[in-house]
Amino acid sequence: MEEVSRQGGRVCVLVSGGVESSVLLSEALNTYDEVTPVYVKHGLRWEYAEIFWLKKFLWRLKSSKIRLPEYLDLNMRDIYTGHWSITGSKVPGADSTDDAVYLPGRNLILLTKVAIFAALRGIPVIEIGLLKTNPFPDASAKFIKKISEALSAGLGKPLTVEIPFSRLKKDEVILKGKKLPLELTFSCINPKGYDHCGDCNKCVERKKAFFAAGIFDKTKYRKSGV
Numbered sequence: 001m002e003e004v005s006r007q008g009g010r011v012c013v014l015v016s017g018g019v020e021s022s023v024l025l026s027e028a029l030n031t032y033d034e035v036t037p038v039y040v041k042h043g044l045r046w047e048y049a050e051i052f053w054l055k056k057f058l059w060r061l062k063s064s065k066i067r068l069p070e071y072l073d074l075n076m077r078d079i080y081t082g083h084w085s086i087t088g089s090k091v092p093g094a095d096s097t098d099d100a101v102y103l104p105g106r107n108l109i110l111l112t113k114v115a116i117f118a119a120l121r122g123i124p125v126i127e128i129g130l131l132k133t134n135p136f137p138d139a140s141a142k143f144i145k146k147i148s149e150a151l152s153a154g155l156g157k158p159l160t161v162e163i164p165f166s167r168l169k170k171d172e173v174i175l176k177g178k179k180l181p182l183e184l185t186f187s188c189i190n191p192k193g194y195d196h197c198g199d200c201n202k203c204v205e206r207k208k209a210f211f212a213a214g215i216f217d218k219t220k221y222r223k224s225g226v
Helices: 021-030 047-061 106-120 139-156 169-175 201-213
Strands: 009-016 034-041 070-073 125-127 160-162
Touching: 009 021, 009 160, 021 034, 021 047, 021 169, 034 106, 047 169, 070 201, 106 125, 106 139, 139 160, 169 201
Parallel strands: 009 034, 009 125, 034 070, 125 160
Antiparallel strands: none
């Protein structure tokens, strides 16, 4: 199969409005000539807040290399029926473990949808901001390699899924993006309006990562403390 160039050219970056994908998007501007941010809507309860902050962050980047963001629909409400990500009941809190926030098959379905979008537009690379600490089966390097091969075979075009942050922890990503307006990123799974709740699993993870990075956290939380 033909080798995919990672210098210059075009890339789709999966964005959620969170720290990792926002820093990843910014880093892609240093590597590629054209960067298309892609957000996939699943019908999850925090998406309105993610999109709100993502638009603000993209406006602040103001790079000629960034294409208009694409918002793709892939509703999962019929599959995730009764799940906390839909109902808002028993949202994983501060004391929950990392695996408590698992959304079954999320990276699998994200990458499949975005791969078709990319292939139809001749974009050969997709980047996703998976971290070293991500414990889920569809976030491993082995999975990413295999899905790259499967997507290329199934779509009949060379397509590579890249995970540039796979050796980094969240605090290390924050350090990479310390010059960015990270207060315009959004990580909460139990938002209060457009604000972070401050005490869900993802808010606490975010607070701890900023503390570990030694970077002042400008994020507005409804509840302070860790």
